Amino acid sequence: MELELIKRCVEEDRRSQELFYKQCYAKFIGTAYRYSNGKEQAVHFFNLGFVNILMNLKKYNPENPFDYWAKRVLINTILNELKKERREQERFFPAEDISQFSQTTWDDDDEMIREKIELIREKANLLPPMTKNVFNLYTIDGYKHHEIAALLDINENxxxxxxxxxxxxxxxMLDIN
Incomplete structure (x- = not known):
């Protein structure tokens, strides 16, 4: 991200914020998809995360990579929203195991790799929600187990x-020994 654009966003320049939104959307919507059960929820998650990114831009330290910082803010926002949804579901459907399914498209040139990644993603979406979230956070987003434990309010073990x-x-599921 261009530091000048971030500066203008902090100064609440609406045109800069619109451009900033478009740039962030292109970079981070895939992250939102991984934790959603479809496009509508992914966009909702992204929008919530973007508002948090925008509101906390003053706290961003330009010495650190912006994409890393913004992705962390987005993921934390999504996880907080999922916790809230889980609490609401448990309140109304305590015995139900409500699975989440997401559909994300990849722009990979290598068709064979793309198919394998899609198959893994498809199968990962069939995992129970907490297992899916831990898998995504650890494997895809690079969080450590102690960080995941803190984010999801679970024990590191x-x-x-x-x-x-x-x-x-x-x-x-993939028939791999």
Whole structure:
């Protein structure tokens, strides 16, 4: 991200904020998709995250990579929203296991790799929600287990178990020994 654009956004220049939104959308909508159950929810997650990014731009330290910082803000926003949704679901449907399914498109030139990634993503979406979130956070977003534990309000060992369980289930679904 261009530092001048960020500066203008902090100064509440609406045109700069619109351009900033478009640039962030292009970079981060895929992240929102990984935690959503479809396009509408992904856009909702992204919009919530973008508002948090915009509101916290004054706290951004330009010595650090912007994309890394913004992605963290977005993921934290999404996880907080998922926690809120989970609490609401448990309140109304305590016995239900409501699975999340997401559909993300990839722009990879190599068709074979793209198909394998799509297959893994498709199978990962069949994992129980908490296992799916731990798998995404660890494998795709690069969080450590202690960070995941703090983000999801679970024990670090529970995070490791969910990741191990995800790998085991994915291997079984993909017929890999």
């Amino acid at each position: 529970t995070s490791m178990w969910h990741y191990s369980d995800a790998k085991k289930k994915l291997r079984k």
